Structures are given as structure tokens and as C-alpha cells.
Amino acid sequence: MSIRLGIDLGGTKIELIAIDPTGRECWRRREATPQGDYQGTLDTILQLVSQVEREIGKTGSVGIGTPGAISRATGRLKNSNSICLNGQPLIEDLEHMLQRPVRMANDADCFALSEASDGSAAGLPVVFGVILGTGVGGGIVVNGRLLQGPNAIAGEWGHNPLPWPRADEIPGPECYCGKRGCIETFLSGPGLARDFLQHAGQSLAGVEILSRAEAGDAEAEAAFQRYEDRLARGLAHVINLLDPDAIVLGGGLSNCARLYDEVPKRWGRYVFSDRVDTLLLPPLHGDSSGVRGAAWLWG
Numbered sequence: 001m002s003i004r005l006g007i008d009l010g011g012t013k014i015e016l017i018a019i020d021p022t023g024r025e026c027w028r029r030r031e032a033t034p035q036g037d038y039q040g041t042l043d044t045i046l047q048l049v050s051q052v053e054r055e056i057g058k059t060g061s062v063g064i065g066t067p068g069a070i071s072r073a074t075g076r077l078k079n080s081n082s083i084c085l086n087g088q089p090l091i092e093d094l095e096h097m098l099q100r101p102v103r104m105a106n107d108a109d110c111f112a113l114s115e116a117s118d119g120s121a122a123g124l125p126v127v128f129g130v131i132l133g134t135g136v137g138g139g140i141v142v143n144g145r146l147l148q149g150p151n152a153i154a155g156e157w158g159h160n161p162l163p164w165p166r167a168d169e170i171p172g173p174e175c176y177c178g179k180r181g182c183i184e185t186f187l188s189g190p191g192l193a194r195d196f197l198q199h200a201g202q203s204l205a206g207v208e209i210l211s212r213a214e215a216g217d218a219e220a221e222a223a224f225q226r227y228e229d230r231l232a233r234g235l236a237h238v239i240n241l242l243d244p245d246a247i248v249l250g251g252g253l254s255n256c257a258r259l260y261d262e263v264p265k266r267w268g269r270y271v272f273s274d275r276v277d278t279l280l281l282p283p284l285h286g287d288s289s290g291v292r293g294a295a296w297l298w299g
Helices: 038-056 090-098 107-118 183-187 189-200 206-214 218-242 259-267 286-298
Strands: 003-009 013-019 025-032 060-066 102-106 126-132 136-142 145-147 246-250 279-281
Touching: 003 038, 003 107, 003 286, 013 038, 013 286, 025 038, 038 060, 038 090, 060 090, 060 107, 060 286, 090 102, 102 107, 102 136, 102 286, 107 126, 107 136, 107 145, 107 246, 107 286, 126 218, 136 183, 183 189, 183 218, 189 206, 189 218, 206 218, 218 246, 218 259, 259 279
Parallel strands: 003 060, 060 102, 126 246, 246 279
Antiparallel strands: 003 013, 013 025, 126 136, 136 145
8 A cells, every 4th residue: 555544533523644655745634523423423534535545546554543542352442532432343343434454543642653753753762752732641652663552551641640749739639530640630731720720810721821921920930830840750750661762742732842941951850860861852743743643553
């Protein structure tokens, strides 16, 4: 097959791109996700694949990135925020409709694979990709291959407790997973907003907090310094376990340029080494990394 098709199956939109063997994008299209409609979701994917192959005149491999993971116990999707997909034989149904094998991975895994394949960490042996958005996810790529693990949760650092917690961080906010003090509750966009509300008494989104910090607002600056220290602690834990060559940030908060200077300044005190050579990098492909990584599942 000379082209790779990548599909980002999200809660609000389904996006498909086609890339050639060099990684050059040659087609892109998106459609709204049929809300709560499993069969409608399958039909939309079939429509997009059929359309691109008709227009390009070639058949492609199909990779899909989506929140959640395929359960090794049942072969069905679990942990997706698109509730209608959970418990469904998604891969089996798509392979039947598309008449070919389909590969699927978590959206954070696809982000990591994209940035390790031809993104900002291309060519590095061990890459940890991080999503800092509505939630906090992660993916691991070793020598160009995605590491998923027997439980399909490799890289899920967001549901570990925030390491080295301060007294005022215990027991931590409640997490949807049923525990308290998860990294996600501190480092997600809503986590940053919650922290600012708690300390400043105002409800602002992360981008607004950053804007105020850059304008010299003391409360916003303090919130970002707390965020940077928590991110440094969380990533230091990853470095102590995985020792990656690079960590690439994705998601909305990855657009905060100061993180790439401030976090490495802070994480050395938590890493079990005399120096830290791990790189902290912004994504080369930005919001396109997830869908590109889905295509690279057939790399």
C-alpha cells in the first residue's frame, strides 16, 4: 500500500488524512461526529475512507486514534469519552466494513508516535509524548515503535498521584477515575483553572491565566509557577522510570512557551541523577500530530 490513512475519532469531529511514504500530507477532510450514534460513526468513517481513495485512486492502510483503548479481555473499546463507543467491537466492525486490517491506538499514543516518527523528536530512541489538555495523557515510543503494554495503558501517567505532594495538595481534588490527587487533576486545563479559582477567587480558562501572567498579574503568575513546579515533579517521575531522550508536550497548554524553559530548570531537584539530559520539546505538527500518528501506526 502506497498511502497511509490516519483517522482521528474524536467526540466532536472525525478527521482523516492521507500521507505518502515520506510523511507528506496529500489529503485531509473532517466531518462532525454523529453524537451518541455508533452505527452513524462507522458510516462516517466508511464515507471518508471511500471518498479519499476514490479521489486519490489508491487504497491505503487505516490507522485510528481515539480516546480510550481496546480491552485485551474483551477486544472491545474501553475508557472512551464517546460513551456510545464503549463496549463496542469497533475494530472488528471497521475491518468488516473496510475489508482490510485496521490498527487502533489511544490518541495520546498517536501523538507520541507522530512526534517520534517525523516530528520534533524524530530519530531519538525513547520518546515520551504528553497531552496537557482537557485531560492528561501520555504515550511511549521506543526505537520508532509504540509501546502499549499488556493492559493497553502504557504512558498513562495522568492517573498516578502527583509526586512529592505539598501539605496543601493532599489529598488532592477528586478525579473522575474515582481517586483523589491524580496528576490529571492538577495539570489538565481544568486543573489549572481550578487552582486559580481556589487561590484567586476568579474563574478563568488556562489561556486567560497565561495572558494575565504575561501582563504582570501577581495571582496569575503565582498560579503558573505552581503549575510549572507540579509539571516538573510529574515529569521527573517519568524520567526516573523511563529515562527518555525527549519529552514532547501536546494539547492546549503545550502552546505556553515558558514551560520549555521553566520546567527543565525545576525538574533537576527531583530527578535521581547528577544532571538531566532529557529534552523538553514543543510539537512540530501541533494539533495535527494525533491524526498523523494514527497514519503512522502502519509505519
